[in-house]
Amino acid sequence: PGAGTDLQGITTVAKRDGGGDDADYIVNGTKMWITNARHADPLPVLVKTDPAASPAHRGMSILLVEASSEGFEVTADIGKLGYKGTESCEVVLTDVRVPASQLLGGVEGRGLQQALSALETGRINIAARSVGVAQRAYDEALSYARERTAFGGPxxxxxxxxxxxxxxxxxxxxxxxxxxxxxxxMDEGVRMDTESGMAKIAASEAALSCAMDAMRIHGGYGYSTEFEVERLYRDAPLMSIGEGTNDVLRTVVAKSLLAGKAVIR
Structure with a gap:
């Protein structure tokens, strides 16, 4: 709950129940903002298998936790401003026993790398969704501008x-x-954290601005649930937050440029 962007700050811990590489893990902790938590089975859970590791990421791993496991509980749905099509939940793990065979990749200490590798694809996903929100806002605004009349004309x-x-x-x-x-x-198979970050920033900011402008063009009706633009206005902010906030991504992009890891031309 207190980690957010600071993935290395997670507090969920998985300890071996006895010695040996085949010993079960016992997992304790709480997770927040878990999408589709009531349907995910198994649920990939980022844990600290070695809380004392330095740097912290060397002690992080991902375990695949079965939803039927004793001590695994989805406790509550989190109320949200928008994006209500999928639930976002709190998940509590209390002495959850996870077989060693459920360690993703079979090697401890690669959890953060595994999680971050998915973020590059996830940011393109967010960018694409942002384009969808912006497109719909534009379509609705254009249609309304053609149909709505005032002072004798559209x-x-x-x-x-x-x-x-x-x-x-x-x-x-x-x-x-x-x-x-x-x-x-991404199709070229190269590292594209800079490109995906730039796309996510640009597209999510476009979604925000287009949703706002669509509401302004609709005037008072834009604030009404009778028209779709109020939903777009509520859904758009998530795009600038999900898969890394835009401000964090700006620093990621800038550091990559300064280090010469990405060239823009």
Missing amino acids: IGDFQAIQLRLAEMAVALQSARLMTYWAASR
């Missing part, structure tokens, strides 16, 4: 509306191309 005739639509279209298409670029790098 509001799309007003320059203020036209400027917002143009800005939305530019942000949307830029985000789409950035996402395609990052995905193409």
